[in-house]
Amino acid sequence: MQPRILAFAGSLRRESFNKRLVPIAAKGARDAGAEVTLIDLKDLSLPLFDQDLEAEQGIPENGKRLKQLFINHDGLLIACPEYNSSITAVLKNAIDWVSRPIPDEPSLVAFKNKVATLMSASPGALGGLRGLTHVRSILSNIGVIVLPEQIAVAQAHEAFNPDGSLKDPKQQAGIEGLGHTLASFLMKLKG
Ligand SMILES: Cc1cc2nc3c(=O)[nH]c(=O)nc-3n(C[C@H](O)[C@H](O)[C@H](O)COP(=O)(O)O)c2cc1C
DSSP, rough: OEEEEEESSOOOOOOHHHHHHHHHHHOOOOOOOTTTEOGGGGGOOOOOOOOOHHHOOOSSSSHHHHHHHHHHHHHHEEEOBBBBBBOHHHHHHHHHHOOOTTTTOOOOTTTTTOEEEEEEEOSSSTTTHHHHHHHHHHHHHTTTTEEEEEEEESSSTTTBOSOOSSHHHHHHHHHHHHHHHHHHHHHHHHH
Protein backbone atom coordinates (compact mmCIF):
# COMPACT_ATOMS: atom_id res chain seq x y z
CA MET A 1 0.00 0.00 0.00
CA GLN A 2 1.21 3.49 -0.86
CA PRO A 3 2.05 5.41 2.32
CA ARG A 4 0.62 8.91 2.75
CA ILE A 5 2.86 11.60 4.20
CA LEU A 6 1.89 15.07 5.42
CA ALA A 7 4.75 17.58 5.05
CA PHE A 8 5.01 21.05 6.54
CA ALA A 9 7.24 23.54 8.39
CA GLY A 10 6.77 25.06 11.82
CA SER A 11 7.19 28.57 10.45
CA LEU A 12 4.78 31.17 9.08
CA ARG A 13 7.57 33.25 7.51
CA ARG A 14 7.15 33.73 3.75
CA GLU A 15 10.86 33.25 3.03
CA SER A 16 11.25 30.51 5.64
CA PHE A 17 14.35 28.35 5.30
CA ASN A 18 12.44 25.48 6.88
CA LYS A 19 9.64 25.79 4.32
CA ARG A 20 12.33 25.37 1.65
CA LEU A 21 13.42 22.03 3.14
CA VAL A 22 9.91 20.56 2.90
CA PRO A 23 9.68 20.05 -0.91
CA ILE A 24 13.20 18.60 -0.95
CA ALA A 25 12.32 15.94 1.61
CA ALA A 26 8.95 15.45 -0.11
CA LYS A 27 10.73 14.67 -3.39
CA GLY A 28 12.71 11.92 -1.66
CA ALA A 29 9.52 10.47 -0.21
CA ARG A 30 7.73 10.57 -3.58
CA ASP A 31 10.71 8.98 -5.33
CA ALA A 32 10.44 6.13 -2.81
CA GLY A 33 6.77 5.64 -3.67
CA ALA A 34 4.88 7.73 -1.11
CA GLU A 35 2.03 10.13 -1.74
CA VAL A 36 2.94 13.47 -0.13
CA THR A 37 0.64 16.34 0.83
CA LEU A 38 2.42 19.66 1.36
CA ILE A 39 0.73 22.26 3.54
CA ASP A 40 1.63 25.73 4.82
CA LEU A 41 0.48 26.42 8.38
CA LYS A 42 0.13 30.10 7.42
CA ASP A 43 -2.90 29.16 5.28
CA LEU A 44 -4.70 27.89 8.40
CA SER A 45 -4.41 31.03 10.58
CA LEU A 46 -4.96 28.98 13.72
CA PRO A 47 -5.74 31.09 16.80
CA LEU A 48 -3.55 30.69 19.86
CA PHE A 49 -4.86 27.69 21.76
CA ASP A 50 -7.14 28.96 24.53
CA GLN A 51 -9.18 26.50 26.55
CA ASP A 52 -11.91 29.11 27.07
CA LEU A 53 -12.19 29.64 23.31
CA GLU A 54 -12.37 25.88 22.83
CA ALA A 55 -15.09 25.54 25.50
CA GLU A 56 -17.14 28.39 24.02
CA GLN A 57 -16.66 27.82 20.28
CA GLY A 58 -15.15 24.35 19.90
CA ILE A 59 -12.13 23.51 17.75
CA PRO A 60 -11.85 26.07 14.91
CA GLU A 61 -12.68 24.75 11.42
CA ASN A 62 -9.03 24.91 10.32
CA GLY A 63 -7.99 23.11 13.50
CA LYS A 64 -10.43 20.31 12.59
CA ARG A 65 -9.10 20.33 9.02
CA LEU A 66 -5.52 20.00 10.21
CA LYS A 67 -6.46 17.21 12.61
CA GLN A 68 -8.23 15.33 9.80
CA LEU A 69 -5.14 15.74 7.62
CA PHE A 70 -3.04 14.14 10.37
CA ILE A 71 -5.57 11.31 10.71
CA ASN A 72 -5.61 10.71 6.93
CA HIS A 73 -1.82 10.39 6.67
CA ASP A 74 0.56 7.70 7.93
CA GLY A 75 3.68 9.82 8.22
CA LEU A 76 4.81 13.34 9.01
CA LEU A 77 7.74 15.24 7.53
CA ILE A 78 8.29 18.30 9.70
CA ALA A 79 10.86 21.05 9.22
CA CYS A 80 11.24 22.68 12.61
CA PRO A 81 12.72 26.15 13.10
CA GLU A 82 14.41 26.70 16.46
CA TYR A 83 13.33 29.63 18.63
CA ASN A 84 15.27 30.19 21.84
CA SER A 85 16.69 26.67 21.65
CA SER A 86 13.26 25.07 21.35
CA ILE A 87 10.10 24.46 19.32
CA THR A 88 8.36 27.44 17.70
CA ALA A 89 5.06 28.59 19.16
CA VAL A 90 3.49 28.03 15.71
CA LEU A 91 4.40 24.34 15.66
CA LYS A 92 3.45 23.75 19.30
CA ASN A 93 0.16 25.58 18.79
CA ALA A 94 -0.67 23.37 15.79
CA ILE A 95 0.19 20.23 17.78
CA ASP A 96 -1.96 21.44 20.69
CA TRP A 97 -5.03 22.05 18.50
CA VAL A 98 -4.59 18.71 16.70
CA SER A 99 -4.29 16.91 20.04
CA ARG A 100 -7.73 18.03 21.25
CA PRO A 101 -10.29 15.23 21.44
CA ILE A 102 -13.90 15.21 20.38
CA PRO A 103 -16.40 13.00 22.27
CA ASP A 104 -16.11 9.22 21.71
CA GLU A 105 -12.82 9.55 19.89
CA PRO A 106 -9.74 7.54 20.93
CA SER A 107 -7.21 9.70 22.75
CA LEU A 108 -4.55 11.35 20.58
CA VAL A 109 -6.01 9.69 17.50
CA ALA A 110 -4.16 12.05 15.16
CA PHE A 111 -0.75 11.11 16.59
CA LYS A 112 -0.76 7.53 17.82
CA ASN A 113 1.14 5.12 15.54
CA LYS A 114 2.15 7.89 13.13
CA VAL A 115 5.78 7.96 12.03
CA ALA A 116 7.62 11.29 11.82
CA THR A 117 10.90 12.52 10.44
CA LEU A 118 12.29 15.83 11.62
CA MET A 119 14.67 18.33 10.05
CA SER A 120 15.62 21.93 10.68
CA ALA A 121 17.38 24.92 9.18
CA SER A 122 18.77 27.99 10.88
CA PRO A 123 21.24 30.75 10.07
CA GLY A 124 23.08 29.68 13.23
CA ALA A 125 25.96 27.24 13.57
CA LEU A 126 23.86 24.39 15.00
CA GLY A 127 21.11 24.58 12.38
CA GLY A 128 18.31 24.31 14.94
CA LEU A 129 19.52 21.00 16.36
CA ARG A 130 18.59 21.85 19.95
CA GLY A 131 14.98 22.53 19.01
CA LEU A 132 14.70 19.13 17.31
CA THR A 133 15.35 17.43 20.66
CA HIS A 134 12.30 19.17 22.11
CA VAL A 135 10.05 18.43 19.12
CA ARG A 136 11.15 14.78 19.24
CA SER A 137 10.30 14.59 22.93
CA ILE A 138 6.87 16.19 22.52
CA LEU A 139 5.87 13.98 19.59
CA SER A 140 7.18 10.81 21.24
CA ASN A 141 5.16 11.57 24.36
CA ILE A 142 1.93 11.74 22.35
CA GLY A 143 2.45 8.45 20.55
CA VAL A 144 4.42 9.34 17.43
CA ILE A 145 7.32 7.12 16.37
CA VAL A 146 10.05 9.64 15.52
CA LEU A 147 12.72 8.11 13.28
CA PRO A 148 16.31 8.52 14.49
CA GLU A 149 17.62 10.11 11.27
CA GLN A 150 17.46 13.90 11.27
CA ILE A 151 19.41 16.76 9.68
CA ALA A 152 19.97 20.31 10.90
CA VAL A 153 21.06 22.68 8.12
CA ALA A 154 23.39 25.34 9.56
CA GLN A 155 24.13 28.74 7.94
CA ALA A 156 20.78 28.41 6.20
CA HIS A 157 20.94 31.97 4.85
CA GLU A 158 23.81 30.81 2.60
CA ALA A 159 22.70 27.22 2.03
CA PHE A 160 20.10 27.49 -0.76
CA ASN A 161 20.25 28.11 -4.50
CA PRO A 162 17.71 30.54 -6.01
CA ASP A 163 15.73 27.52 -7.32
CA GLY A 164 15.23 26.28 -3.74
CA SER A 165 17.68 23.41 -3.87
CA LEU A 166 20.57 23.15 -1.43
CA LYS A 167 23.98 24.28 -2.70
CA ASP A 168 25.76 21.34 -1.11
CA PRO A 169 24.83 18.23 -3.13
CA LYS A 170 25.49 16.00 -0.11
CA GLN A 171 23.09 18.09 1.97
CA GLN A 172 20.49 18.01 -0.84
CA ALA A 173 20.81 14.22 -1.02
CA GLY A 174 20.66 14.02 2.77
CA ILE A 175 17.35 15.90 3.01
CA GLU A 176 15.89 13.92 0.10
CA GLY A 177 17.15 10.81 1.90
CA LEU A 178 15.12 11.70 5.01
CA GLY A 179 11.95 11.60 2.94
CA HIS A 180 13.06 8.39 1.26
CA THR A 181 13.79 6.71 4.60
CA LEU A 182 10.40 7.72 6.03
CA ALA A 183 8.55 6.41 2.97
CA SER A 184 10.51 3.13 3.00
CA PHE A 185 9.87 2.66 6.72
CA LEU A 186 6.14 3.24 6.25
CA MET A 187 6.03 0.77 3.37
CA LYS A 188 7.62 -1.90 5.56
CA LEU A 189 5.20 -1.05 8.37
CA LYS A 190 2.13 -1.21 6.16
CA GLY A 191 3.30 -4.46 4.57
C1 LIG B 1 12.21 34.55 18.67
C2 LIG B 1 13.35 33.95 17.89
C3 LIG B 1 14.23 33.11 18.54
C4 LIG B 1 15.27 32.50 17.83
N1 LIG B 1 16.08 31.62 18.47
C5 LIG B 1 16.98 30.89 17.75
C6 LIG B 1 17.72 29.83 18.35
O1 LIG B 1 17.60 29.54 19.53
N2 LIG B 1 18.58 29.13 17.58
C7 LIG B 1 18.74 29.40 16.24
O2 LIG B 1 19.53 28.72 15.60
N3 LIG B 1 18.07 30.40 15.65
C8 LIG B 1 17.19 31.15 16.36
N4 LIG B 1 16.46 32.14 15.77
C9 LIG B 1 16.70 32.46 14.36
C10 LIG B 1 15.90 31.55 13.45
O3 LIG B 1 16.63 30.35 13.25
C11 LIG B 1 15.66 32.25 12.12
O4 LIG B 1 14.81 33.36 12.31
C12 LIG B 1 15.11 31.31 11.07
O5 LIG B 1 15.05 32.00 9.84
C13 LIG B 1 13.74 30.79 11.47
O6 LIG B 1 13.32 29.76 10.61
P1 LIG B 1 12.48 30.06 9.27
O7 LIG B 1 13.42 30.73 8.32
O8 LIG B 1 12.09 28.71 8.80
O9 LIG B 1 11.30 30.91 9.61
C14 LIG B 1 15.44 32.78 16.45
C15 LIG B 1 14.54 33.65 15.82
C16 LIG B 1 13.50 34.22 16.52
C17 LIG B 1 12.53 35.13 15.80
